[in-house]
Amino acid sequence: ETVIRCRAAVAWAVGKSLSVEEIEVAPPKAHEVRVKIVATGICHTDEHVLEGNFPEVEFPVIVGHEGAGIVESIGEGVTSVKPGDKVILFGLPQCGECSFCLNPDSNYCLKSHISSSPTGLMADGTTRFTCKGKAIHHFVGTSTFIEYTVVHETAAAKIDSAAPLEKVCLIGCGFSTGYGAALQTAKVKAGSTCAVFGLGGVGLSVVMGCKAAGASRIIAIDINKDKFAKAKEMGATECINPKDFKKPIHEVLTEMTGEGVDYSFEVIGRTETMTEALASCHYNYGVSVIVGVPPAAQKISFDPMLLFSGRTWKGSVFGGEDFFSSVFILNFLSSSFCSLALVPSLGTTEKNLAPSSLLPPIRYL
Numbered sequence: 001e002t003v004i005r006c007r008a009a010v011a012w013a014v015g016k017s018l019s020v021e022e023i024e025v026a027p028p029k030a031h032e033v034r035v036k037i038v039a040t041g042i043c044h045t046d047e048h049v050l051e052g053n054f055p056e057v058e059f060p061v062i063v064g065h066e067g068a069g070i071v072e073s074i075g076e077g078v079t080s081v082k083p084g085d086k087v088i089l090f091g092l093p094q095c096g097e098c099s100f101c102l103n104p105d106s107n108y109c110l111k112s113h114i115s116s117s118p119t120g121l122m123a124d125g126t127t128r129f130t131c132k133g134k135a136i137h138h139f140v141g142t143s144t145f146i147e148y149t150v151v152h153e154t155a156a157a158k159i160d161s162a163a164p165l166e167k168v169c170l171i172g173c174g175f176s177t178g179y180g181a182a183l184q185t186a187k188v189k190a191g192s193t194c195a196v197f198g199l200g201g202v203g204l205s206v207v208m209g210c211k212a213a214g215a216s217r218i219i220a221i222d223i224n225k226d227k228f229a230k231a232k233e234m235g236a237t238e239c240i241n242p243k244d245f246k247k248p249i250h251e252v253l254t255e256m257t258g259e260g261v262d263y264s265f266e267v268i269g270r271t272e273t274m275t276e277a278l279a280s281c282h283y284n285y286g287v288s289v290i291v292g293v294p295p296a297a298q299k300i301s302f303d304p305m306l307l308f309s310g311r312t313w314k315g316s317v318f319g320g321e322d323f324f325s326s327v328f329i330l331n332f333l334s335s336s337f338c339s340l341a342l343v344p345s346l347g348t349t350e351k352n353l354a355p356s357s358l359l360p361p362i363r364y365l
């Protein structure tokens with residue numbers, strides 16, 4: 001059980017770009033697992049953190065939370081995985097014992113890094129990463145922009161040894177978040193009409209979820225028209241660019257559908273598009289889901305009549321899913337899933353975050 005020296009992309013402070021550093025990774029303590037990261041996606045949430053737009057993150061920190069790799073060593077008491085196992089890491093694992101985990105309607109866990117404070121530390125209140133003599137924080141219990149990370153055993157789900165890590169890492173956040181928002185949070189019905197605002201990795205996964213649910217119309221919305229070809233490949237039936245219209249997009253959608261869509265999803269992270277998405281769904285039985293991370297410290301003011309008439313406005317964290325069951329589903333679907341070459345495009349995020357010499361981020365388009 002030795003300290004590993006390897007490289008990581010460290011975020012030293014808000015607003016600073018990542019810097020690739022040599023780092024010491026301590027051995028896993030009891031109920032912890034040290035994992036060699038083989039592939040990591042880049043989620044826009046990582047960028048929100050770097051911009052200071054994500055609550056309660058302590059710097060310096062190693063972000064990245066969409067990773068897959070191979071177990072290098074295990075701490076005392078770990079039975080779920082062994083060295084050599086392939087795993088996907090999850091930012092919102094389930095301990096299976098707390099009041100949230102015991103409630104079948106919940107996918108939060110009181111012991112996760114998202115719910116517990118202070119954040120960025122392991123269960124014993126310390127970190128496993130040091131760089132230049134300084135302790136570096138973990139991010140949502142995963143920290144994947146690093147060659148070796150340490151996670152709690154519940155955050156590492158063992159997967160089939162044949163699984164392609166560079167694809168299944170997306171199950172760690174983007175895919176599960178989007179797919180789950182459609183199937184688990186909104187519970188999209190067959191034959192319905194859906195609108196998806198934002199066609200990054202998460203939005204494209206919402207499109208896939210709506211398609212899997214049997215939606216008959218999936219209207220994909222983005223200000224970047226380069227996203228439309230991929231959205232159509234994933235199941236969008238129509239693509240629209242708000243820049244092509246003078247009127248607000250909720251009016252455009254209402255005209256396109258008669259009474260508004262049955263389900264709308266905001267997958268960008270802007271307060272204006274959150275309200276637009278709400279106003280786009282049917283005034284009585286429409287359901288609108290906020291998936292994009294709201295910018296820190298911004299408030300929304302909206303006409304409460306939008307809700308009074310019957311609409312439902314919901315949020316969805318990590319797709320509202322229990323990750324271990326989604327891995328189960330994905331194992332079940334694995335062959336078709338992998339051949340679909342699920343491909344979130346990373347847009348601006350990739351440019352800013354790719355720790356070039358470090359890890360091969362998943363690239364699409």
Ligand SMILES: NC(=O)c1ccc[n+]([C@@H]2O[C@H](COP(=O)([O-])OP(=O)(O)OC[C@H]3O[C@@H](n4cnc5c(N)ncnc54)[C@H](O)[C@@H]3O)[C@@H](O)[C@H]2O)c1
Nearest residue numbers: 044045198199200201202222223224268269292293317318
């Ligand atoms: N709820 C969760 O658990 C969860 C999990 C993962 C990511 N997220 C959040 O979901 C959001 C999307 O993540 P991503 O990785 O797919 O991001 P991304 O940057 O890859 O994609 C965002 C897309 O939105 C488009 N866009 C930007 N402004 C727009 C506008 N005004 N109108 C229409 N389209 C616009 C961009 O062109 C881009 O295609 C982020 O806010 C991210 O933090 C939430």
Ligand SMILES: [Zn+2]
Nearest residue numbers: 043045173174
């Ligand atoms: Zn994410």
Ligand SMILES: [Zn+2]
Nearest residue numbers: 095098101109
């Ligand atoms: Zn729990």
